[in-house]
Amino acid sequence: MTIDPAIRDAARVSKAWPYEEARKLLKRWPDGKPDGAPMVFETGYGPSGLPHIGTFNEVLRTTMVRRAYEELTGGAPTRLIAFSDDMDGLRKVPDNVPQQDMLAEHLGKPLSRIPNPFDTNDESFAHHNNAMLRRFLDDYGFDYDFVAASDCYNSGRFDEALKNVLKHNQDILDIMLPTLREERRATYSPILPVSPTTGRVLQVPVEVLDADTGMIAFADEDGTRVEQSALGGQAKCQWKVDWAMRWVALGVDYEMYGKDLTDSGVQSGRIAKVLGGRKPEGLIYEMFLDEKGEKISKSKGNGLSIEEWLTYGSQESLAFYIYREPKKAKNLHLGLVPRAVDEYWQFRGNYSDQEADKKLGNPVHHIHAGKVPDKALPLTFGLLLNLVSLPGVQDKEIAWKFVQRYAPDSAPETDPELDELIGLAVNYARDFVVPGLKRRAPVAHEVDALKDLDAELAKVDEDMAAEDIQTIVFEVGKRHPFESLRDWFKALYETLLGSEQGPRMGSFIALYGVENSRKLIADALDMAG
Template identity: 55%
Template sequence: MSPDAEIALSSNSWAFVEAKKLVDRYAKAAPEKGYVLFETGYGPSGLPHIGTFGEVARTTMVRHAFSILSDIPTRLIAFSDDMDGLRKVPDNVPNQELLAANLNKPLTVVPDPFGTHNSFGEHNNARLQAFLDQFGFDYEFRSATECYKSGMFDESLLLVLKNYDAIINVILPTLGPERQATYSPFLPICPRTGEVLQVPIIRRDEAAGTVTYSDPSTGEDVTVPVTGGHCKLQWKVDWAMRWHALDVDYEMAGKDLIDSVTLSSKIIRILGKQPPEGFNYELFLDQEGKKISKSKGNGLSIEDWLTYASPESLSLYMYQNPKKAKRLHFDVIPKAVDEYFSFLEKFPEQEAKQQYANPVWHIHNGNPPSEGLPITFGILLNLAAVVNAEEPSVLWGFISRYAKGATPASNPELDKLVGYAIAYYRDFVKPTKQYRLPTEKERKALLDLVTELTSLPAGADATEIQNAVFKVGNDNDFENLRDWFKALYETLLGQSQGPRMGSFIALYGINETVALIERVLAGQDLGAE
């Protein structure tokens, strides 16, 4: 084992903890297929959402961690369950009537409501691949429809038929009496309507590889092969069959699928193989604390996040605390951006073990960039708010004075951040700003702050300015200095929270800050600008 691998083995990063499971899985010998297979699953009944991205991003992080611990090659399959029947019409797509007329048909048969692809499933698969490609993921796409129809799953499907009774005995105890009476792991594709049928199986012919059901409309007995795409499996059995057919070694899933993982693991053992390794991550929640749903379209989309922040900040949000339920709303973006650059700044000075636990190592596959930022995203947002910035050049006028030599050309990451800050300010900060006039106590403190700021030496840095702000708060008997800073935020910035004032004033300028305070003391309405 290499020195890097020995250090990584001691890392407490969750990605390395997961990778160690695979090291133990193949401690005696490498897999016969010659590689370790990671899989992520996607149900294309609705548009891909940010949670889908999160699963691929996290799985990729485990895959890369494993590559440090082992020389066994790896592959990642992004699997789309696109042969599933459309059970309901998503809320966030056009042409609802078109979809309603094709309920229960496989997603790759349902017409595309957007009119850009041959089917709804194909459209959503293209959307999935487009945003995975946008992030540079190394993956192979697999379509359930293609796998079923090509015969790739035939051997495993016949194995399910052979072990029908054993599989039924695993599933039935989890169902209610009514569902138990009609359940079958095989869902025939009706030759007459093309629909995925949930009907009882009345006969099975293991030698012929067929099942027979009664057509619910005509009453006729219909016999179909279980192979070649003539049947689809119920998804819990389907999941186990897919693990078996593809020989999957690792797949994570949401906390809501814990029971399904348990059942599918039992079924794959019946089929003769070991379940994949993995863990259950917590779900993302929308602004109201509800689970994000593909069909409802609540929560953020990939496009939403990338309008206001970098891909790397999104990857950081995915890396952090995967077993903790987190709100995924616009207000989490600024913190994620600043935390990303904070981790990036620390990385070069860290020892190897600390680097393996640093999120940027996992975000950048072990090779994070070196460019740091002289200004935080939060401060840029507040600067944009004070100067009512609509153009990057306005912010760069302050930045170039604060950080000597900084230009859009020499600091491209900072230039991107300026654009994100203007977009975020325009859409989320500006509409909610609400200024108030200072109280008498606060007026006196603001006057004192003007005196302190104007008496600072030329070229005073952010720390000196911050000390002056603290001094004014203490001198004016603010027992809790948070009340003093809150007063500054509410009267000068129009918000209840804000930046480190020393850094903000250093960027905005002492003279400009004094002028801002004087306008507030004169009773001018800053919100009218």
């Protein structure tokens, strides 16, 4: 990897959060990892529910730190592990999945050993959800190694790590028991055996018979004493122990997690030390909230799926929203999409003219790993929404005809990003804008102002520049007794577009066409009688 020296120098002092995080790794390994081993980044995923943006958030933000570290080090080797804890037992049936009764029959079993409730060929519930996550990560172009807990446990990859846990069973109990309620202490064990009769992951006390061979003893669900190996997928670690064991077994150097796991991170860090390793570096980020201000939950299904955002907004707009202020709780809902799209393009447009230090603080630098495209948009997403919300324009092909008149050099073949945005605008307008539009009739001096504007537009050529049209709109507003020009534009939005807010009218008229805009004015005046 070739790093621009100016970028590398600026990265050393940049206050952008990915660089602040990456510098933690320089302190962790001042001389680099031994034998040139890659710096290992990890993200964790619990496949009990469908993937949502909170899941994607961790992979994206971690990737940003990974790239920042590579810039700081001039391209030192790195690796990102996307880990799925699909050996976890299903605790409750998610509200937003099919075949609820079937899933209820398998409560307590490892997620990777529960039948797939979806109409796909995936072999289990976890395999289906894992596939959904991987498909999106692949589509987005992430560089990662997917690792499933079921593969690690079943194949024996974790066997030595499990023996290490058994050897330190009492040390781990000494850490965990003081943090638990009295009733929980009675059943707590660092190792959770899988019942040989029911296949469920058991929360029962475990006796370590022989740590070197992995033999344990426990009471099965019917009370029968069972002696069996903890290896080869016949047991898994309790959550906080599993996290620590994984860090040590996989050599994880960096993992970020949500504020709700702060205490878990502390305990897992102590356990990792007992196991002979050390806690990874990482950022504790604030949680995403839904429209009601409640924490997003996979099992509740109150968050956004990745597919939902991408029905209405670009991948880059999602990345832009996720990048900003990771330590601040933020609402996450579809009403945020238009602004995120336009702000992404605004920051992207500023990037090429910025000095190196400003570039590193620009979100698009991290979204595109320093390779920011130069292509600009001829119009905003907000303006597109206004266009495709009008009767007769709620179609991508028709919308393109208006766009090409406004920006003659554009075309679907040469401007794929614009083509995508037009399609997304059509979707968003159809589902969220058009249903709420209600044009009102102009009143009093608004009628005179609209007649005046129509007369001025009658003198205008169809190819007049948007800025010149904007000047005309301004001058008309000044000639009439509005308390402020803001009231004039508000009247235009409400009578012509059916909304309290809207675009720069000069740009809108240039895009929609002078004659078409005059027809909107005529319709409004007809409503006034």
